[in-house]
Amino acid sequence: MTHAASEAIDREGWRLRIADAGLTPGLREAAIAGALEAARGALGAPKRRSRHASTWHLRIAAGVELEIFVKLLDAPRGLDALKGMVRGGRVDHVARITQALNDSGFAAPPLLAYGRELASGREIMVTPQAEADGPLHALKALRAYPVDRKRAVLRALGAEIARLHRCRFVHGDLTPFNILFVRAEPPRFVLIDHERTRKAGLIAPRRQMLRNLVQLGRFDLPRVTTTDRMRVVAGYTAMIERDARRALTRRLNAMFARRILRDGIARTGNYGKWGWRYNRRFNH
Numbered sequence: 001m002t003h004a005a006s007e008a009i010d011r012e013g014w015r016l017r018i019a020d021a022g023l024t025p026g027l028r029e030a031a032i033a034g035a036l037e038a039a040r041g042a043l044g045a046p047k048r049r050s051r052h053a054s055t056w057h058l059r060i061a062a063g064v065e066l067e068i069f070v071k072l073l074d075a076p077r078g079l080d081a082l083k084g085m086v087r088g089g090r091v092d093h094v095a096r097i098t099q100a101l102n103d104s105g106f107a108a109p110p111l112l113a114y115g116r117e118l119a120s121g122r123e124i125m126v127t128p129q130a131e132a133d134g135p136l137h138a139l140k141a142l143r144a145y146p147v148d149r150k151r152a153v154l155r156a157l158g159a160e161i162a163r164l165h166r167c168r169f170v171h172g173d174l175t176p177f178n179i180l181f182v183r184a185e186p187p188r189f190v191l192i193d194h195e196r197t198r199k200a201g202l203i204a205p206r207r208q209m210l211r212n213l214v215q216l217g218r219f220d221l222p223r224v225t226t227t228d229r230m231r232v233v234a235g236y237t238a239m240i241e242r243d244a245r246r247a248l249t250r251r252l253n254a255m256f257a258r259r260i261l262r263d264g265i266a267r268t269g270n271y272g273k274w275g276w277r278y279n280r281r282f283n284h
Contacts, residue, residue, distance in 0.1 A: 006095075012036055014124070016115035017095075021128075023112065026062025031112050031126050034058045038070040039117065039124060046072075057129075067129035068112065073195075075121035089116055091123045094194050097169075101197075104167045107182075107190040130190045132180035151231055156187040158235025161216070164191075165200070165209040166239070172196020174212040176219050207255075210248070214256050 006017040011032065018028060037043050038056050046054035056070045073090055076083075087093065091114040101108040107130070114125035136157070145153070157179070164171065171178070173193055180190035191197075200208050213236065217229050233252065237245040 012039075013119055014039065014115050014117050016113055016124075018113050019095075019111055021110055021112050023066075024062060024064070027060060027064070027066055028112075030060035030062050031066075031068055034060055034068060035070050035113055035124050035126050038072050039122070043070075069127050069129065071125050071127075073123040073125075075117075081121070089123055090195050091115065091125045094125060097194050097197050100199075101169065101191070101194070104169070106164065106167075106169075107188065108194060109190070109192060127192075130180050130192065132182045132190045134181065136176045136179040136181050136189070150228075153181070153187045154228055154231040155235030155238070157189060158232040158237075159239055160189050161212060161232075162236045162239035165212070168200045168205070170198055170200050170205075170208045171212050171215075172198065174215045176216065179216075210252050210255055213252055214259050217256060218259055 006019045009016050009018060009032075014036065016032065016035070018032070023031065034043075034056075038046075038054075043056050043058075047057045048055045053071055053073045055072075057067065058070060059065060059067050075081075076090070091111070095111050095114055098108045098110060102110070109127040109130045112126045112128060114123070116123050161174070171191060171194075173196060174191075178191065178193040180192060182188040182190065213233065216232070233249065237248060240248065
């Protein structure tokens, strides 16, 4: 889906772009109606509320059913508003970066509709529910796996992040909540939430990339051990030059330690024995 393959419409004070995503006319209208109802506050409490956005999960139907997510972004303020004047709208950015990710072979749900409220500056986007088993943070699919299979999935996740970085993409918020897991062979992953996903800059690109691993690793998840975290990093480092692995893991460990101090996380439990120190068992 690209800007060229979308149609602009004006509805209820919103300027929307509707993607040519193969929807039937009925589903298209149902998706637009759902977005506008969310904007009017007619859908009740959102499924999720972050600092700057609210998200609803809807089931729409017009002959066939489709599950969608409607994300309403608050109007930008201060520095964010100035950035928007220079870079353009946030949802326009999501449309562009999603297309770039798809073109590079990464799974990211396309935008079905997106746009901006002319009076307020609020923005909205509609995406289909991804065909996946669920968010990685639940790990329900992995709990029943044989040990060898679980290890393979964790290494595959590390390799997928390394591939993302080789293509110079840096995810804006790479947490277990924004990675969906697909039970397949080989394992596959769907990346969501791309308002801040960008190409790595020219200044300190490696640091920008390693921050993704810090984001992913700082969550203390049920049944995820220190060794499990090491396997993700082992999958990542296996994709880089052998001579660079030791330095990378040392740097990563230092970055994570600083993040712990910044967040005020007590060094207890899994965090107290963080396993990103270089280890021949996992890096050879």
